[in-house]
Amino acid sequence: MTMIEASSPHTMNTYGRVPIALSHGQGLRVWDVNGKSYLDGLGGIAVNTLGHNHPKLVPALQDQIGKIIHSSNYYHVPNQEKLAAKLVELSGMTNVFFCSTGLEANEAALKLARKFGHDRGIERPEIVVYEKAFHGRSIATLSATGNEKVQKGFGPLVEGFIRVPLNDIGALKAATEGNPNVVAVFFETIQGEGGINAMRIEYLQQVRELCDQKNWLLMIDEVQCGMGRTGKWFAFQWAGIVPDVMPLAKGLGSGVPVGAVVAGPKAANIFQPGNHGTTFGGNPLAMRAGVETIRIMEEDGLLENAARVGAHLKGALARELGGLDGVVEVRGQGLMIGVELARPCSVLTTRAAEAGLLISVTADTVIRLVPPLIITIAEADEIVALLVPLVKQFLAE
Numbered sequence: 001m002t003m004i005e006a007s008s009p010h011t012m013n014t015y016g017r018v019p020i021a022l023s024h025g026q027g028l029r030v031w032d033v034n035g036k037s038y039l040d041g042l043g044g045i046a047v048n049t050l051g052h053n054h055p056k057l058v059p060a061l062q063d064q065i066g067k068i069i070h071s072s073n074y075y076h077v078p079n080q081e082k083l084a085a086k087l088v089e090l091s092g093m094t095n096v097f098f099c100s101t102g103l104e105a106n107e108a109a110l111k112l113a114r115k116f117g118h119d120r121g122i123e124r125p126e127i128v129v130y131e132k133a134f135h136g137r138s139i140a141t142l143s144a145t146g147n148e149k150v151q152k153g154f155g156p157l158v159e160g161f162i163r164v165p166l167n168d169i170g171a172l173k174a175a176t177e178g179n180p181n182v183v184a185v186f187f188e189t190i191q192g193e194g195g196i197n198a199m200r201i202e203y204l205q206q207v208r209e210l211c212d213q214k215n216w217l218l219m220i221d222e223v224q225c226g227m228g229r230t231g232k233w234f235a236f237q238w239a240g241i242v243p244d245v246m247p248l249a250k251g252l253g254s255g256v257p258v259g260a261v262v263a264g265p266k267a268a269n270i271f272q273p274g275n276h277g278t279t280f281g282g283n284p285l286a287m288r289a290g291v292e293t294i295r296i297m298e299e300d301g302l303l304e305n306a307a308r309v310g311a312h313l314k315g316a317l318a319r320e321l322g323g324l325d326g327v328v329e330v331r332g333q334g335l336m337i338g339v340e341l342a343r344p345c346s347v348l349t350t351r352a353a354e355a356g357l358l359i360s361v362t363a364d365t366v367i368r369l370v371p372p373l374i375i376t377i378a379e380a381d382e383i384v385a386l387l388v389p390l391v392k393q394f395l396a397e
């Protein structure tokens with residue numbers, strides 16, 4: 001029995017960790033270093049699109065590692081063009097910049113918006129952001145984030161953000177009324193860290209229209225809700241709109257760090273040589289992971305699976321927990337599901353692990369399920385069977 005240290009003397013104290021260490025996995029199942037098994041309802045926080053040890057992904061990555069892992073952007077990386085073409089086809093947008101993480105993708109989006117302004121003679125561009133948003137932990141992206149806990153201790157924050165509430169077109173218009181410096185509106189279609197809060201379809205359409213009228217960039221952070229999780233490639237596609245800028249990361253490489261900013265015609269030519277770059281972004285291993293992840297998702301019908309199993313999972317949770325005293329709401333779309341309780345419930349993360357289920361609690365009160373897209377109906381039922389008794393016991397305390 002390997003004991004996992006509660007504190008690690010040599011790594012920085014940045015995470016409140018569950019006291020287990022995972023050793024290997026197969027599909028939806030993972031095992032810790034002591035051989036205990038877990039059902040994976042978290043997927044590495046919406047990252048492990050294809051679950052663990054996928055029989056089609058692993059040989060492809062092994063092949064790539066044996067050829068070339070990294071070459072730098074001094075040279076062409078053929079799979080960059082291949083993955084970009086695929087993302088363009090799936091999104092209806094036009095050009096892609098590759099990076100490695102979500103915050104990097106968002107940082108690039110913020111730079112695009114500022115330069116879009118400067119190119120039009122706006123010296124002090126301002127970007128509309130939202131309450132409860134999460135865009136990352138760099139100085140600029142934490143400034144765009146709508147969570148004081150993320151910002152506390154890191155001031156001065158980056159200027160040039162206007163914050164508005166979700167789903168209120170009147171509030172957005174009032175906050176930007178007569179302001180010639182606004183250049184972009186930036187939000188998550190479904191907020192992840194903020195507690196699984198969705199933008200309504202009508203609101204998405206209204207903001208698209210407003211951005212067209214005002215010549216602002218519509219920038220949609222699909223880092224968590226994108227890449228098929230909701231049953232469409234990108235969650236905004238439920239509203240039939242196309243943004244001007246879309247940051248992606250998490251699920252794009254099925255566990256290999258891959259980030260991307262996809263741009264439409266209004267934003268595709270803003271960056272010129274020297275304006276932006278990164279060492280790791282778009283490297284051969286990352287690009288192979290992205291290309292193969294999308295290929296396998298298409299071959300195996302994983303969007304359809306996400307929609308079908310997600311509806312089943314949400315329905316079962318709503319039946320078992322909806323309406324109970326202490327349960328505020330069961331919500332979400334596809335395989336992005338939140339169960340909001342009336343009081344903080346972070347303790348459930350550890351209790352669920354003890355019971356053999358990996359989940360997370362976000363925004364203090366929201367149980368979050370973002371499992372791999374390969375999940376079956378039987379596995380969804382197993383998640384419900386493990387989670388429901390824990391929640392009921394918690395409610396009774």
Ligand SMILES: *Cc1c(COP(=O)(O)O)cnc(C)c1O
Pocket residue numbers: 100101102103104106134135136137188192193221222223224225249250
């Ligand atoms: C996770 C997340 C980020 C940050 O991604 P990192 O890879 O952790 O930098 C940004 N936006 C959203 C919506 C996220 O869920």
